[in-house]
Amino acid sequence: MIEPAFVLLTGLFAAAGIYLILSRALIRMVIGVVLLGNAVNLLIFVAGRLSRGAPPILPGSGSVRAADIVNPLPQALILTAIVIGFAMFAFLAALALRAYQQMDADDTDHMRLTEPDHQPQPPLEY
Amino acid sequence: MATQPTAISDWLVVLPLLLCLAGAALLLVVRDRGRAQGWVAFALVAVVSVSDGALFERVLSLGPMSMTMGKWLPPFGISFTVDVLGAGLATIAALVTAAVVLALLLDADEAASQQGLYSLVMLLLAGVTGAFLTGDLFNLYVWFEVMLMASFGLVVIRGEPLQLDAAVKYAVPNMLATLLFLAALGLLYGTLGTLNMADIVGAAQHADPALLLAIAGLFVLAFGMKAAVFPVNAWLPASYHAPPAAISALLGALLTKVGLYAALRLLLMLLPEARSGLSTVLLVLAALTATIGPLSAMAETNLRRAIGFLLIGGVGVAFLALADTNVGTASGAVLYIVHAMLTFGALYLLAGVIERAAGSADTREMGGLYGTSSWLSILFFLLLLAVAGVPPLLGFWPKLLLLEGFVSAGDWIAVFALLINGLLTLIAAARLWSFVFWRPRSEPPERPRGTAPAVLLIGVIVLTGLSPNLLVRAANVAAADLLHPARYIAAVGLAP
Numbered sequence: 001m002i003e004p005a006f007v008l009l010t011g012l013f014a015a016a017g018i019y020l021i022l023s024r025a026l027i028r029m030v031i032g033v034v035l036l037g038n039a040v041n042l043l044i045f046v047a048g049r050l051s052r053g054a055p056p057i058l059p060g061s062g063s064v065r066a067a068d069i070v071n072p073l074p075q076a077l078i079l080t081a082i083v084i085g086f087a088m089f090a091f092l093a094a095l096a097l098r099a100y101q102q103m104d105a106d107d108t109d110h111m112r113l114t115e116p117d118h119q120p121q122p123p124l125e126y
Numbered sequence: 127m128a129t130q131p132t133a134i135s136d137w138l139v140v141l142p143l144l145l146c147l148a149g150a151a152l153l154l155v156v157r158d159r160g161r162a163q164g165w166v167a168f169a170l171v172a173v174v175s176v177s178d179g180a181l182f183e184r185v186l187s188l189g190p191m192s193m194t195m196g197k198w199l200p201p202f203g204i205s206f207t208v209d210v211l212g213a214g215l216a217t218i219a220a221l222v223t224a225a226v227v228l229a230l231l232l233d234a235d236e237a238a239s240q241q242g243l244y245s246l247v248m249l250l251l252a253g254v255t256g257a258f259l260t261g262d263l264f265n266l267y268v269w270f271e272v273m274l275m276a277s278f279g280l281v282v283i284r285g286e287p288l289q290l291d292a293a294v295k296y297a298v299p300n301m302l303a304t305l306l307f308l309a310a311l312g313l314l315y316g317t318l319g320t321l322n323m324a325d326i327v328g329a330a331q332h333a334d335p336a337l338l339l340a341i342a343g344l345f346v347l348a349f350g351m352k353a354a355v356f357p358v359n360a361w362l363p364a365s366y367h368a369p370p371a372a373i374s375a376l377l378g379a380l381l382t383k384v385g386l387y388a389a390l391r392l393l394l395m396l397l398p399e400a401r402s403g404l405s406t407v408l409l410v411l412a413a414l415t416a417t418i419g420p421l422s423a424m425a426e427t428n429l430r431r432a433i434g435f436l437l438i439g440g441v442g443v444a445f446l447a448l449a450d451t452n453v454g455t456a457s458g459a460v461l462y463i464v465h466a467m468l469t470f471g472a473l474y475l476l477a478g479v480i481e482r483a484a485g486s487a488d489t490r491e492m493g494g495l496y497g498t499s500s501w502l503s504i505l506f507f508l509l510l511l512a513v514a515g516v517p518p519l520l521g522f523w524p525k526l527l528l529l530e531g532f533v534s535a536g537d538w539i540a541v542f543a544l545l546i547n548g549l550l551t552l553i554a555a556a557r558l559w560s561f562v563f564w565r566p567r568s569e570p571p572e573r574p575r576g577t578a579p580a581v582l583l584i585g586v587i588v589l590t591g592l593s594p595n596l597l598v599r600a601a602n603v604a605a606a607d608l609l610h611p612a613r614y615i616a617a618v619g620l621a622p
Contacts, residue, residue, distance in 0.1 A: 021302065026294065033301050040309045047316030074315065077264055081308060084271045088301055091278055095293055102287045113291040114364045122427050123490055123561065 006046045013039035024108050026099060030092045037085040041078045048074030132193045138184065139193045139206050141177045142216060143259060145170065146252035153245040160239075164231040167244035171227050174251065175220035182213040186600055190607065190617035192261060192324075200618050201325035207261025207618055211460060211604035215387060216258040218464050222379045222471040222583065223251045229372035229475050229579040238283045238370075246283070247376065250276035254380050258387060261618060263311050263321045266388065270304055270352075277381060280373045281365065292368030299361040303351035307388075310344035317341065324618035326396045327611050335399055342400035345392050346408065352385030353441050356415040362438060363422070367430035367487065371478020372579075374430055378437055379471030383463050386444050393448055394456060394608045401448065409449035413543035415442025420550035424557060427489050430477050432558055433470070436513055439547055440466045446540045447528060454531030456605035461597060462524035465587075469512045469521060472583035476506050480562055483574035489558065493565030495574070502574050503563040505584055510555035512587055515548050519591040523598060 013035050020032025053068030100106050103113070132139075149170035156163050185191060190209040194200050227247060235243065253273025260266050281293045315321055317337050318329040330338060347358070354362040362382070366374050393401040401408075419439025426432040440462070447459035479502065484492040496503050512519035525544065532540040590597055607614055615621075 021298070029298055033298065033305070036302070036305055040305050040312065043309055044312035044315070047312055074312070077312075077315075080264075080268065084268070087275065088271070091275070092297060092301070095278075095282065095290065095297060098282075098285070099290045099294055102285075102290055108294070111291045111294060113288045114295060114368055120427055120490070122425065122557070123565070 002050050003046055006042060006050065010039050010042040010046065013042060026096045026106050026108060029108075030089070030096050033092065034085070034089050037081070037088075041081055041085070044074045044078050044081070048072070136191060136193060138177065138181050139191050139208050139259065142174050142181065142220070142255050143206075143252060145174045145177060146248055146255055149174070150245045150248035150252060153248055154242055157240055157242055157245065160236065161231070161234065163239055163244055164227065164234075167248065168224065168227045168231065170248065171220060171224045171251065174255070175217060175224055178213065178217040178220045178255070181208060182210070182217045182600075185210050185213045186603065190614045192617045192619065194618075200620060201320050201322035204265050205261040205322055205324070205618055206259050206265075207324060207614060208259050209604065209607045209614055209617075210600050211387070211390075211608065212258040214460075214600050214604065215383070215463060215467075216255045218467050219254050219258070219380055219383075220251065221586065222467055223247065223376065225471060225475065225579040225582045226372050226376045226379075228582070229375065229478070229576065230370075232576040232578070233370060233372060235284075235370065241283060242279070243283055246276045246279040250280065250376065250380065252276075254384055257384050261323050263314070263323060263326070265321075267304070267308055267311060270307065270384070270388075273381065273384065274300055274304060277377055280376070281369050283369065283373070289368045292365040295361050296365035299351060299358070303348050303358075306344055306348035306351070310341055310348055313341050313344070322618065322620075323391070323396060324611070324615040324620050327615060328620070330397055330399070335403070338397055338400045339403045342393065342397045342404060343407075345397075346389070346404060349385045349389040349392065350411065350445075353382045353389060353445070354385075354438050355411055355441060355445055356418050356438070359415065359419075359438050359441075363426075363431045363434040366434045366437075366474075367428055371430070371474055371481065374478070375471045375474035378434070378474050379467045382437065382441055383467050386441065386459075386463055389445070389448060390456070390459060390608065394451060395611050395614070398451075398609075401451065405449050405451075408445065409537075409539060412442050412445035412449050413539060415439070415445060416543045416547040417442070417550065420547060420554045423554040424550075428487050429481060429489050429492070429558070429562065430474065430487065432489070432554070433473050433477055436473075436551060436554060437466070437470050439551055440470070440513070443525070443528065443544060443547055446543060447531070450532060450535050450537040450540050451609070452531050452535055453602065453605050453609060454534060455528055456531075456608055457598070457601040458524045458527030458529075458531055460524075460604045460608075461527060461601040464597060464601075465512070465520045465524050468583050468587050468590075469509060472580045472587065473509050473513065475580040475583070476502070476509060476577070479574045479576055479580065480506070482576075483571045484562075485571070489561040492562045492567070492571075494563075494567030495571050496563040498571050499574050502577060503559070505577060505580065506562070507559055508584060508588070510559055512591070514552040514555055516552075517591070520587045520594065520597075522591065523594045524601075527598070527601070 017036030256269035423435035
């Protein structure tokens with residue numbers, strides 16, 4: 001039974017991903033998102049059972065034992081998710097690079113353009 | 127019924143989506159044609175709205191329709207299933223997009239339109255329309271990603287530091303939310319073995335309730351982040367004011383509403399048992415969101431950021447219906463989504479007009495606009511009243527339905543949260559109006575230009591507010607189908 005090992009690996013990936021996303025450095029956050037994405041992919045992968053018993057094709061006559069075969073649908077789902085995740089990673093990497101060039105900051109503490117540090121109060125009289 | 131090939135007339139189910147995707151490709155081809163490109167985009171969005179409207183009319187009179195791709199019969203193939211809720215919201219989304227494209231045309235940003243501005247708008251509409259029309263959970267995830275990718279492109283299209291900063295704050299939480307959604311749907315598939323929404327309804331009744339409760343919690347977190355529910359709402363006011371105003375209008379009108387729609391679909395229709403298990407949590411979150419939104423708007427000096435906070439308050443109002451569900455509150459929430467799409471689209475568009483005339487985005491430096499254009503001040507005032515829910519504008523009716531539902535269920539916390547939200551929103555809105563129009567200002571602002579797109583939406587808000595019968599009836603049908611999805615399941619061709 002290989003599933004428990006995969007479950008542990010999924011948890012490890014998710015923990016590492018969340019730890020990195022909590023960082024202030026943009027590049028770490030990007031890597032964290034990718035790790036978390038892979039944790040989710042692994043999770044769906046395990047949901048389809050892992051086995052090398054038989055291909056998931058019903059022979060013309062007779063039947064296969066359900067425990068021997070692997071559900072191929074989660075693998076198709078992950079394939080889609082991997083492709084989308086790759087596109088997202090490409091965008092985030094480009095964004096991190098441009099942000100670094102234009103704002104000279106990899107640290108989100110120094111990215112305060114949209115929310116200035118000392119926000120003034122609105123006027124108190126009309 | 128699903129064993130027969132789909133009749134040609136039923137291809138209407140996917141027509142709006144095909145038009146959006148083909149239109150996006152076409153617009154990419156003609157991106158060097160200057161203003162002509164904008165008009166092509168406007169014509170395309172108009173055609174999409176008409177086909178959405180035709181679909182809505184058909185679904186309203188004949189009941190839900192479904193179409194399954196390939197020769198994989200449901201529940202195995204990917205189904206597109208359209209009910210009144212999906213078709214109605216898709217129609218309103220296309221209408222708002224038409225107004226936004228008109229505003230982009232008036233803006234005439236040559237550089238951005240060469241970089242595929244209109245293509246991205248079309249793709250965003252494709253993602254939103256797909257999310258509203260699909261009947262498959264994984265397909266919903268894919269449309270979320272389409273929508274997200276297009277919105278990333280729109281936020282950074284000018285490439286200024288302010289927008290890059292906004293994109294960082296917008297992108298990371300939203301990707302996180304989509305990943306949580308994917309994880310939740312993976313777990314749901316592992317539990318139930320199906321992704322077809324109509325099939326999930328039946329399968330969920332025989333599954334372990336504790337497991338479904340945990341999965342529903344994950345869905346609430348994912349869609350709550352998308353819809354900007356407190357405490358995962360900080361990304362919205364940090365990002366929506368950075369891109370040009372027309373794009374803010376598009377994002378503000380469509381994106382959070384798709385999150386709300388997905389939450390309604392998942393919790394009311396697919397996992398109703400799990401929803402009632404979570405109702406206390408949902409009530410607390412919704413009530414806090416509904417109060418904190420307008421309170422933050424009062425303390426804000428940036429016009430579009432303040433509107434963003436008002437938007438968050440509105441999300442809280444719609445979320446209240448998830449906490450305490452009956453046909454009355456559900457139809458109120460549906461109608462509220464329609465109202466919020468139109469009103470916040472128009473509000474962001476007008477904010478763009480005001481910022482251009484005043485030469486600043488800061489409400490402390492505005493003022494004096496009343497003398498220059500009382501017409502603009504009246505339009506803005508109407509919209510602020512609509513946000514607060516003052517009759518006879520459209521915003522009043524969903525709040526009335528919600529209030530009726532909560533009172534009949536005896537849920538006084540929800541009633542209180544709803545009324546407090548109305549009061550605080552009215553105060554925040556009145557303050558905003560006085561800062562922008564009434565305060566004295568030494569040099570007079572420029573004459574405002576380009577109110578036409580907003581006037582279009584305000585016209586719809588006033589007209590539907592004066593005669594809301596069609597919308598209320600449609601919202602009631604949509605809510606009934608959500609809570610008792612027998613018609614929906616039958617349309618897909620599965621046994622209820």
